[in-house]
Amino acid sequence: MTQRIVPVPREVAGERLDRFISKQVPGFSLERARALIESGGVRIRGKKCQPTRKLWGGELLEIELPRPKATSIPSSVEGPRLVVLHDDAALVIVDKPPGLVVEREGRDASVADLLAVQRPPFDVEGQAMPGIVHRLDRETSGCLAFARTDDAAAALLRAFQEKRVDKRYWTLVLGSPPETGRLEGPYARDPNNPRCFTTRIPSARRAALSFQVKERLPGAALLEVDLDTGRTHQIRVQLSEAGFPVLGDSLYGTDAAREHPAAKALGRQALHAFELEIPSPLTQQQVKVRAEPPEDFQRALVLLRG
Structure with a gap:
């Protein structure tokens, strides 16, 4: 069991106990909060409570969190060592x-x-x-x-x-993009294909990224992409619609990008999350890591350079 004390602010007087916990305690849905209260895991002055109890403000909630359940983990998990x-x-x-x-x-x-x-x-x-x-x-x-x-x-x-996370990607694209560029515009699901997204229809949602050429290759380029927003499929969509499809992209790539020898050598879309900088929840200092491109990505690069 993990115990924590949660003070109730005066300004929430009148709010139900289950709703307060679901809002104030990270990871608690309304359903999970009710189940915890009904099991006796929440007490006020040492006494059990009802989920519908109205708070008056200023009291201290004594919360006992149960051990995490392992039932969600498959009995046997096979895969690579991460x-x-x-x-x-x-x-x-x-x-x-x-x-x-x-x-x-x-x-x-x-x-x-x-x-x-x-x-x-x-x-x-x-x-x-x-x-x-x-x-x-x-x-x-x-x-x-x-x-x-x-x-x-x-x-x-x-x-x-709050956009305090910096994500940078490496990608191999077809064509000859400018040395640097910025792509920004609307972003929405494609009405003609619900599996896809597009920048070509009006939308309140926006997508933005910047890129620079790391290496020019015959008929292609290695780009470093800096994401300002994190939309689904964003890099693949925006680069493809700008005329520089990601090699090996089966959903947004052109025939030339899919059939390119480097794409076939890679066997997947040429996209790699190269760098991540994120604030530590413990210290709020930035944690910055890099992951070198895997062997298949390197193989495609060698083929392009050759």
Whole structure:
């Protein structure tokens, strides 16, 4: 059991206990808050409470958090040993291999499952699983952060919302882009294909990124991309619609980008999360890590240079 004391501010007088806990205690949904109260895990002056109890403000809540449940972890998880770039009591950053989903889909092993088994302990939303605070596509490799606790997950999600996280990617694209560039505009799901996104229809949502050429290659280029926003498929969409499709991109790439010899050598989209800088939930100091491109990405580079 983990115990914590939560003071109730005067200004929330009249609010229900279950709703207050779901708002104030990281990782607690309204349903989870009610279940904890009904089990006797919340007391005021040593006495059990009802979920519907009205708070008067100024009292102290005595909360006992149960041990995280391990039932969500598969009995047998098979997959590669993850390369850990940073690990402390709140934050774990791994070098995600290509071909793995971040969160379990069906029976496929995920990065979260492997990390739960290889680098415990985790306690997020009552489960012995890492807290997922951002994602990479299945085919994308590189820096990926997870939270160890509810408090850490809340702090990391807040950092993303407040744009205090710096994410940089390397990608191989077809064509000859300018030395530097910035792409910014509307971003929405494509009405003609719900699997895809586009910048070509009006939308209140915006997407922005900057890029610079790291290396010019015959008919292609290696770009470093700095994401200002973190929209789904954003790099692939914006570069493709700007005329520089990512090599090997099966969804947004042109035939030439998909059939390029380097794309075939790579066997996936040429996108790698090269660098991540994120504030530590423990110290609020920036944690900065880098992941070198994996062997398949390097192989595609060698082919292009050759």
